[in-house]
Amino acid sequence: MNPIDTTEAAARADTFEAAREYRPPVLDCDSVSIFYDDFLAVHDVNFGCGDNEITALIGPSGCGKSTVLRSFNRMNDLIEGARVEGTISYHGEDIYHSDVDAIEVRRRIGMVFQKPNPFPKSIYDNIAYGPRVNGFKVDSMDDLVEEALTKAALWDEVKDKLKQSAFGLSGGQQQRLCIARTIAVRPEVILMDEPCSALDPIATLRIEDLMHELRSDYTIVIVTHNMQQAARVADKTAFFTAEAHEVTGDRTGVLVEFGDTAQIFESPVDKRTEDYISGRFG
Amino acid sequence: MRTVQGTIERTIRGRAKGGETSASSIAFLVVLWLSIVFALVFLAVLIVTTIIDGWNRLDSRLFTEYPASNPEDAGARPAILGSLWVIGTTAFMTIPLGVAAAIHLEEFADRNNWFNRFIEVNVQNLAAIPAVIYGMLTLAALGLFGVTNKNMVWVGALALSMLILPVVIIATRESLRAVPEEIRQGSLAVGATPLQTVLRNTLPGAVPGIATGSILALSRALGEAAPLLLLGGLVFLSFDPNGLMSGYTTMPIQIFNWTGRPQEGFHELAAAASVLLLVMLLAMNALAIAIRNRYQQRW
Numbered sequence: 170m171n172p173i174d175t176t177e178a179a180a181r182a183d184t185f186e187a188a189r190e191y192r193p194p195v196l197d198c199d200s201v202s203i204f205y206d207d208f209l210a211v212h213d214v215n216f217g218c219g220d221n222e223i224t225a226l227i228g229p230s231g232c233g234k235s236t237v238l239r240s241f242n243r244m245n246d247l248i249e250g251a252r253v254e255g256t257i258s259y260h261g262e263d264i265y266h267s268d269v270d271a272i273e274v275r276r277r278i279g280m281v282f283q284k285p286n287p288f289p290k291s292i293y294d295n296i297a298y299g300p301r302v303n304g305f306k307v308d309s310m311d312d313l314v315e316e317a318l319t320k321a322a323l324w325d326e327v328k329d330k331l332k333q334s335a336f337g338l339s340g341g342q343q344q345r346l347c348i349a350r351t352i353a354v355r356p357e358v359i360l361m362d363e364p365c366s367a368l369d370p371i372a373t374l375r376i377e378d379l380m381h382e383l384r385s386d387y388t389i390v391i392v393t394h395n396m397q398q399a400a401r402v403a404d405k406t407a408f409f410t411a412e413a414h415e416v417t418g419d420r421t422g423v424l425v426e427f428g429d430t431a432q433i434f435e436s437p438v439d440k441r442t443e444d445y446i447s448g449r450f451g
Numbered sequence: 452m453r454t455v456q457g458t459i460e461r462t463i464r465g466r467a468k469g470g471e472t473s474a475s476s477i478a479f480l481v482v483l484w485l486s487i488v489f490a491l492v493f494l495a496v497l498i499v500t501t502i503i504d505g506w507n508r509l510d511s512r513l514f515t516e517y518p519a520s521n522p523e524d525a526g527a528r529p530a531i532l533g534s535l536w537v538i539g540t541t542a543f544m545t546i547p548l549g550v551a552a553a554i555h556l557e558e559f560a561d562r563n564n565w566f567n568r569f570i571e572v573n574v575q576n577l578a579a580i581p582a583v584i585y586g587m588l589t590l591a592a593l594g595l596f597g598v599t600n601k602n603m604v605w606v607g608a609l610a611l612s613m614l615i616l617p618v619v620i621i622a623t624r625e626s627l628r629a630v631p632e633e634i635r636q637g638s639l640a641v642g643a644t645p646l647q648t649v650l651r652n653t654l655p656g657a658v659p660g661i662a663t664g665s666i667l668a669l670s671r672a673l674g675e676a677a678p679l680l681l682l683g684g685l686v687f688l689s690f691d692p693n694g695l696m697s698g699y700t701t702m703p704i705q706i707f708n709w710t711g712r713p714q715e716g717f718h719e720l721a722a723a724a725s726v727l728l729l730v731m732l733l734a735m736n737a738l739a740i741a742i743r744n745r746y747q748q749r750w
């Protein structure tokens with residue numbers, strides 16, 4: 170990119186939308202294939218997740234959405250035999266490079282799981298856990314806890330019972346607690362693997378509202394089975410599907426189409442996307 | 452009368468697994484009940500006769516007097532203190548070691564490595580070895596290191612530690628395994644190291660189970676006489692055990708010794724000491740159950 174481009178860009182950056190086009194992706198997959206031992210789970214995935222965008226990964230069961238998501242913060246390292254080929258870069262840096270510390274990757278790229286998984290501790294300690302293990306030097310842990318809970322839209326509901334066990338919260342509250350816990354370590358990216366699948370519709374809407382609020386501060390990648398949810402929350406959508414290998418018959422996930430959510434849902438380019446979106450498949 | 456009979460019959464039939472109503476299955480059920488009744492009656496008779504035998508000696512002398520040649524003047528003071536010393540030392544030696552070993556096996560060791568699998572199988576096997584073998588093992592080890600004075604608190608504790616170490620390891624591993632994988636993942640996902648995850652999250656979640664298992668293991672050690680007898684624990688003590696190097700006797704040894712004496716008075720004393728030991732064991736088990744019920748984590 171030469172200097173003239175940049176000035177041009179600045180000139181065009183009057184609108185927020187235009188400015189966004191010039192931001193490099195925060196997370197970028199370049200020819201990513203992921204294996205479990207010899208099993209090729211996902212093949213040749215290329216796409217990027219932009220700054221302050223919500224990217225949804227959709228597709229039928231077993232197409233490798235969780236696998237891709239877990240590879241973004243190296244949670245795959247915990248699965249024996251899991252292996253990533255190609256490059257996943259975070260701000261241009263290969264997160265699987267041998268110099269990179271997986272712990273640091275996970276602090277910067279947080280994760281919220283399908284089933285709410287609060288720690289068997291008080292609400293306060295659930296939030297303070299991340300900052301503590303990361304050795305954050307904070308003036309006031311209380312403030313940090315309040316900030317994280319406020320951002321996760323949970324503060325008002327729990328401010329009077331911070332010392333009580335997190336297990337006493339409802340499922341939806343627990344999931345927001347897990348989001349607050351992730352926020353507390355000040356990540357830049359938040360990965361969510363079907364964060365609402367264990368919740369009722371009202372709790373689901375609250376989490377979706379929350380995602381909209383968090384969008385201005387974080388890059389969010391969400392896996393969802395709920396097409397309406399993807400359409401409601403996501404800026405970009407990546408549609409995956411699983412295809413049987415001609416020889417081995419292994420079902421390998423591939424990225425079929427990636428683009429603006431509106432485009433994917435209204436005018437999909439690929440026939441397979443169209444079939445899936447319109448409910449003819451999956 | 453007929454309704455009573457009907458009720459009994461329904462109860463029997465209802466209880467039979469899968470609604471079995473054939474004569475043979477009901478007969479089998481009755482045999483099972485009789486087995487339980489037999490065991491309970493046997494236990495009750497044992498406890499009641501022991502209490503009756505020892506009733507006259509269940510007084511303060513049991514706690515204040517030292518062993519003597521005249522049963523009237525004898526008490527179990529050094530044995531009680533000795534038991535406390537030995538069990539306390541055993542707990543101190545076993546629990547940290549057992550918990551650490553369990554953490555390694557459960558959280559860090561590569562499960563596919565043949566050596567780790569070998570260790571796992573052997574920990575299970577060790578838990579089933581008769582106690583007296585551990586006494587012999589300790590004896591042999593002491594001989595190897597040239598320790599001649601075997602009647603020391605730490606030596607007895609060492610033998611009992613080896614005896615219950617496998618039990619503590621197994622109990623700890625089971626409580627660690629009960630902590631769901633999601634908790635570990637949640638911890639790692641906020642940037643905790645695996646060690647931080649174990650120490651700050653998994654282990655605290657497993658503490659109630661570890662405490663329960665350890666107390667039960669220690670109560671087994673408390674009632675154990677065989678390994679300590681091998682280690683020369685059978686002595687007349689006229690002083691209070693007061694340290695790790697101190698000579699000692701324990702309650703089971705004292706009871707064993709008194710039961711072997713010809714005088715009737717010593718038999719009474721043995722019964723009284725047995726009742727006391729029983730109460731201590733029951734108290735420990737009750738504590739274990741209380742901890743389990745109070746702090747058990749329902750995931």
Ligand SMILES: Nc1ncnc2c1ncn2[C@@H]1O[C@H](COP(=O)(O)OP(=O)(O)OP(=O)(O)O)[C@@H](O)[C@H]1O
Nearest residue numbers: 205210229230231232233234235236237248420422
């Ligand atoms: N830990 C694992 N070990 C081996 N194979 C795995 C593992 N996890 C997933 N797979 C395989 O990888 C493929 C992709 O699985 P993945 O869980 O990523 O799918 P998914 O798109 O998230 O499905 P779902 O929508 O059901 O959650 C599947 O064929 C699955 O069997």
Ligand SMILES: [Mg+2]
Nearest residue numbers: 234235236362
């Ligand atoms: Mg999944």
